[in-house]
Amino acid sequence: MALALAASTGVAVAADAEAGAVQFRKCTPCHNIGPGAKNKVGPELNGLEGRHSGIVEGFNYSDANKNSGITWNKETFLEYITDPRKKIPGTKMVFAGIKNEQDRENLWAYLSSFKADGSKK
Numbered sequence: 825m826a827l828a829l830a831a832s833t834g835v836a837v838a839a840d841a842e843a844g845a846v847q848f849r850k851c852t853p854c855h856n857i858g859p860g861a862k863n864k865v866g867p868e869l870n871g872l873e874g875r876h877s878g879i880v881e882g883f884n885y886s887d888a889n890k891n892s893g894i895t896w897n898k899e900t901f902l903e904y905i906t907d908p909r910k911k912i913p914g915t916k917m918v919f920a921g922i923k924n925e926q927d928r929e930n931l932w933a934y935l936s937s938f939k940a941d942g943s944k945k
Contacts, residue, residue, distance in 0.1 A: 839926075844934025847927050854919075857935065859942040866917065871940025872896045877912075888914030898936070902928050 848857070854866035861868035867880035874897070878890030892912050894900055904911040905928050907921040922928050937945055 839929040839933035841930070841933040841937050843927075844930035844932065847922070847931040848934055850919075850922070851931075854917075857938055857942070861942050869935055870938050870942045872901070872938070873898075873936040875940075886912075886914055886916045888912050889916070898932050901932050901935070905931065 848855075851866075851869075854864055855869050856862055856864055857869045861870050863880065863883045867883040867885075874895065877892045877894035877896065878885040889912055894904075894912070900911075902925075905922050908915055908917045908919055922931065939945055
C-alpha cells in the first residue's frame with residue numbers, strides 16, 4: 825500500500841543496492857564489477873561514479889564514447905541506461921536500456937557502491 829501511495833504521489837522510493845545486484849545480472853554478459861573485475865565485451869565498472877567515459881585501460885571504446893565528455897554520476901547514468909544509444913549516438917553498446925525508473929535507481933545504487941579497486945565503499 826505504501827509503495828502504491830508513493831508511486832501515485834510521485835514520491836521516489838529509496839534505491840536498494842541489493843535489488844540493484846539483481847538488475848546487474850542483465851549486465852553480466854558484458855560487464856564485470858567487484859574485486860578482480862576484468863573487461864569483457866564492455867569495460868569493468870568499478871569506480872564508475874566520478875569516472876570519465878572512455879578511459880578504462882585496456883578497453884577499446886568507440887570514438888563516440890571516448891569523446892562524449894561524460895563524467896559518470898547518478899543523473900548521467902540514469903539517463904544513459906534508459907537508452908544508451910540515444911545518450912551516446914555511435915556507442916558500441918547494444919543494450920536496449922532499462923525503462924523502469926526504480927530498476928535504474930537500484931542499479932545505480934549497486935554500481936556506485938564499488939570503489940575503483942573493486943572493494944565496497
